[in-house]
Amino acid sequence: MAIRYSIIIPTFNRAQQLLLTLVSFETQTYPKHLFEVIVADDGSTDGTKAMVEGFQASYPLIYVSHQEQRGRSAVRNLGLRHAKGLYVIFCDADFLVLPEFIKIVSRYHRKYPKAVLSGIPYSWDDAYTHYYPDFSPEEKEHFRNRLTQSNLWNPDFEAANEIIPLVTPEDILYQTVALSKLVIPTKVPPNVKKQLAKTDVAPWMLLVTRCVSIRRSQLTRIGGFNERFVLYGLEDWELGYRLHQLKIPFYSIKEVVGYHQEHPNYFRGNIINTENLKIMFETYGFNDSSLNLFTLLPPSEDFEAYKNTLRVLRKGIRSKLTRSSALLLKKTLKISAKQFFQQNNTHAHKKSLRWIKKKTKNRKSRVATVLREMLLRSEKLVK
Template sequence: MAVRYSVIIPTFNRAEQLLLTLVSFDRVNYLKDQYEIIVVDDGSTDGTRELVKGFRSGLRLHYFANEVQRGRSVTRNLGLRHAKGGYVVFCDADFIVLPEFFQVLDDDHRAYPRAVLSGIPNSWDDAYTHFHPDFSNVEKQKCREVLVQVGLWNDEFDTVDRIVPLLTPDDLINRTGRLSQLVIRDRFHPNVRIQFAKSDVAPWLMLITRCVSIPRTYLTRIGGFNEKFVKYGLEDWELGYRLHRMKIRFHSIRRVLGYHQEHPNVYRGEMGNKENLRIMYKTHGFMDPELNLFAVMPAWEDVANYKDTLRVLSRGMKSKSKRSTALLMKNTLRIAAEQFAKRKRPEAYKRSLRSIRMKLRALKKKGHTARVLRTILARSANLVNR
């Protein structure tokens, strides 16, 4: 029987969390010959190979590995080359899926047959499945607050030098309800969730590889992830952007599919958003305001402000009275993105911004579009100081 879903799980030194992820996939309410799990190891040194090779279940479980650490894009593409399913599900090694995971995907793929399905934002909540001695003081305090509320905090956690399991495979197998006790509720502002679910502007921001399902033919057509991205950050959005340019639709799944296992922030590795954004500009150029806006108002910092600004620009381009201001905004974003990417001569850049300010004053516009443009000009000016 043909495989319907290929679940690709990249991992690096996440053995404890990966075990729970694999157990959760083993316990889904779905025929096991309908899906395969592809674990791709990016050079782990914590026994990940032995864990996967020794995992006993009815799963179609495959293990592949890079000889040395090469980054998330290369790792996911390695899994993609071995995928046989009609749909490819990218899932993190620290994501516990609920039993109805594939049933929900089936329902939404039938309702949106040519769309990319995203678990974001409704499957964004975290759970403390382990206490990590590498938690920062702030992270330890947040963990303490959650565990105290459900009576699971132990003062000895403050001095342990090993990872302490708070959720066990047996809890998942026997559905003890422990997972629900460990979930961190309402970490994100409601408006952040609302904005990620909207598809009127930049719908490609939904492609976050914690949990996303994509027809495999789409990935084959665009060649998978951009392997120039080595550091953490933006590699999933860049893939989503290319799919968006192919006119592929995006849909946010309204049901919860699972929970991310909270871990120390340092486990993510060095954040490479700025370097990777320069790669995006080199790859895609400076013609699209959705990309150019990242230079002065990055979506990873404030997605609501980012999307609202794009909406102001879009409405302005359609309005006779606002079009001149919107064109100045569009031009400012292009100039700012080029400055961010190429680091041009600061004096020439400042002259370009002064010219736009003079044109805006000449227009004598005082509406919302003009106010947003002034904000963008102020932020653009700060680029020379970065």
């Protein structure tokens, strides 16, 4: 039978975490001849190639690589070029999937065959599978507190100079209690999780490559990931944005399907990458308020406020009573995005803001309140 799911795991120097992730696919209850796992290596130097090629998988396992690091988008596209499945599941090298993972994804795709399915936000819990000597002091404190709660703390960790495994491949394969003792309840606030799962505005933000399933034909139609995005930040949302433009629906899988293996924060890179945001504006211009709003209210700063601002704007435009204020809000977001992108002609920027501020001075609607808040934020762009 033909491969139905191609799981693409991009990696760079994550051999120890990747090993556990590969083992977790051994536990799948979904038929193993119906899925393949493609490890796309972005030039690792830590023995990843030898580990993968020596891994005795009971499912089809393919290793492809770049000789030198080319970035997060390029390595995912490398894996995509080798995929044969009807659906592609992007899965991070540090994401431990639970045994029902592919079966759950398959159940959702039977209901939503053309949709993008995201494991976010219900699979956002972390687990300590390794101790890293280069954890920050704050990360070490969190690590110590969690292991103390589970009676697993060992003072020898303090003096360790090498990565120490806490969960073994056997623990994953035989589903021992080791992992459950090391799960860290998500640090993501409930309101943020709730907003992420909602798709009434900016549904494309559900495309987070930790765990997302997409029809392969849809990916090839839009050309995969934009390889101008090299560093961390926005490369997954940009892909989601293009799929959204094709009116492809997005759904969140409302079940836990895996755990992220906790690691030092510096592995991720900068959460807000301003150069990548500039690429977004170069590509799509300044006519979409959901993109323009990034410059004044980044989702990472306040996800709930970000989405609520878009809702206020949409509702305001639909009402004759508030349409003029909503259009001024839209204009404010647009000129702010242009100022962020061009970073010049601050006099014209300030002049436009003063004009809008004057127009909205005595307005009392919810839209006008949000508009004044965005004007204040916009003024800070030139300070």
